[in-house]
Amino acid sequence: MSKELQMFCHQCEMSMDNGCGSKGQPMGTCGKDATLARLQDTMVFGLKGLSAYRHHAAELGADTNNVDRVMTDTLYFTLTNSNFNFNEHIKQLLAVGSAGVECMNLLSEAHTAKFGVPTPVKVSQNKVEGKAILVSGHNLRALELLLKQTDGKGINIYTHSEMLPAHGYPELRKYSHLKGNVGKAWFDQTKLFNEFKGAILMTTNCIVPLRSNCTYQERLFGYQIAGTNGIAQIENDDFAPLIECALACGDVSGFDSDDTLVTGAHYKTILGLAPQILDAINTGKIRRFFVIAGCDAPGKGREYYRELAQNLPSDCVILTSSCGKFRFNDIDFGLVPGTQVPRYLDLGQCNDSNGAVKIAIALSEATGIAINDLPISIVLMWMEQKAVIILLALFSLGVKNINIGPSVPQFFNEAIVNFLVENFNLRLISGDAKADMKFFLGEGEDPNKIKA
Numbered sequence: 001m002s003k004e005l006q007m008f009c010h011q012c013e014m015s016m017d018n019g020c021g022s023k024g025q026p027m028g029t030c031g032k033d034a035t036l037a038r039l040q041d042t043m044v045f046g047l048k049g050l051s052a053y054r055h056h057a058a059e060l061g062a063d064t065n066n067v068d069r070v071m072t073d074t075l076y077f078t079l080t081n082s083n084f085n086f087n088e089h090i091k092q093l094l095a096v097g098s099a100g101v102e103c104m105n106l107l108s109e110a111h112t113a114k115f116g117v118p119t120p121v122k123v124s125q126n127k128v129e130g131k132a133i134l135v136s137g138h139n140l141r142a143l144e145l146l147l148k149q150t151d152g153k154g155i156n157i158y159t160h161s162e163m164l165p166a167h168g169y170p171e172l173r174k175y176s177h178l179k180g181n182v183g184k185a186w187f188d189q190t191k192l193f194n195e196f197k198g199a200i201l202m203t204t205n206c207i208v209p210l211r212s213n214c215t216y217q218e219r220l221f222g223y224q225i226a227g228t229n230g231i232a233q234i235e236n237d238d239f240a241p242l243i244e245c246a247l248a249c250g251d252v253s254g255f256d257s258d259d260t261l262v263t264g265a266h267y268k269t270i271l272g273l274a275p276q277i278l279d280a281i282n283t284g285k286i287r288r289f290f291v292i293a294g295c296d297a298p299g300k301g302r303e304y305y306r307e308l309a310q311n312l313p314s315d316c317v318i319l320t321s322s323c324g325k326f327r328f329n330d331i332d333f334g335l336v337p338g339t340q341v342p343r344y345l346d347l348g349q350c351n352d353s354n355g356a357v358k359i360a361i362a363l364s365e366a367t368g369i370a371i372n373d374l375p376i377s378i379v380l381m382w383m384e385q386k387a388v389i390i391l392l393a394l395f396s397l398g399v400k401n402i403n404i405g406p407s408v409p410q411f412f413n414e415a416i417v418n419f420l421v422e423n424f425n426l427r428l429i430s431g432d433a434k435a436d437m438k439f440f441l442g443e444g445e446d447p448n449k450i451k452a
Helices: 034-059 065-077 086-115 140-150 161-168 186-195 240-249 267-282 303-311 323-327 350-367 385-396 414-424 433-440
Strands: 121-125 131-136 155-160 178-181 199-202 220-223 232-234 260-263 288-294 316-320 344-346 376-381 402-405
Touching: 034 065, 034 086, 034 140, 034 350, 034 385, 034 414, 065 086, 086 140, 086 350, 086 385, 121 161, 131 140, 131 161, 131 186, 131 240, 140 155, 140 161, 140 240, 155 161, 155 240, 161 178, 161 186, 161 260, 161 323, 199 240, 220 240, 232 240, 260 344, 267 350, 288 303, 288 323, 288 350, 303 323, 303 376, 303 433, 316 350, 350 376, 350 385, 376 385, 376 433, 385 402
Parallel strands: 121 178, 131 155, 131 199, 155 178, 199 220, 220 232, 288 316, 288 376, 316 344, 376 402
Antiparallel strands: 121 260
8 A cells, every 4th residue: 555645634533543644545534535635625724814814804894704604614514524525525615715705805995995095106125214113914904003103203114025015005105104115025034134123023924933043033023913932922002012122223224225116006096097908908019918926935936937927028917916926026017018008017915816806807898708718817826825715716706727836736636636627727837937928828839737
């Protein structure tokens, strides 16, 4: 018998020694096979991503009752001996995806109601002056509270990673001490936080545990769920300890770049460009849209996304969100020739991924072309559970022809992959960005077929 781990489950007393599947068994004591076990894992991972968006939406007063119902029903579904039917598992996964769509829409509406509709803005990058606090994560409410509590105290506020899109919101941008952005994706923080000698606030789960070479332990503060051993936590939304730390740190130096980044292309703003975009499509000035987005991670293979974006023809428009954009958002893509339409549109955080769907729906309605037949290529990177709920959300909407990478999630097996290929035409990126680009543009053959 093969000792390869096909499944693993130890959630009940009937589990085999060391867990069902630990010795290569394809089926648990209860009768749950490897495919169903992995589908249930996918449900749980999707719920984890969904819970993050639900938390932010509820915090801003959104009605999440239906989302909550799906979350509890799905957890019940994964209970021992609840269900052994493949099709019912797929149905429940799509229900999770639908809840993801609803929750992202709720959060988007809550954000724009509270902070205004974002508009494009140019933001300084890696330029810091005076006493400073660096804010990372996704929690816009936390950022607003901090801006209010630091107003008039001689402290400048800077964003990091997924907090970059905050600069696009009018009600946040009105604070003159919200200055600019520092750093790139979440995983640069050990080096960056060592160099940034001010106070630092982590507002969501994108935190790296302290390492032996970290010099910022006393300057790093956690907020709500975000934290790690050895750092202080903000309690009851009172940022006084963080503020005191920033004042004690003195002026931050060593960040003198003249670079800039662009953000703030919320879908509600982009839909205002609909007449120009439709005219550009009809006149052949825009050939194709590329949704290049997702959760970034360190390691090999992800330079692919920069190479793809950098080599796209000038008649192609990039829609992006999430921290994956830091792979290429330092590039000046300019305008589509002969138009005033920007070639690079940063829709916002990972929870703003619904914006690409809103734009696709609007294009479909205006052109009469089905969504899956529109000139749109979706190329996603995945890292963690928020990417899982986004992928499930797209599946629940019937979106097909999605390209993911740089690897297939390990919690998928061959049976699941084959189902997704057959029903959604899911595809793994080839690793050759230029060859894939030709395929996407209809100028070459598919250089790769997805493999489990």
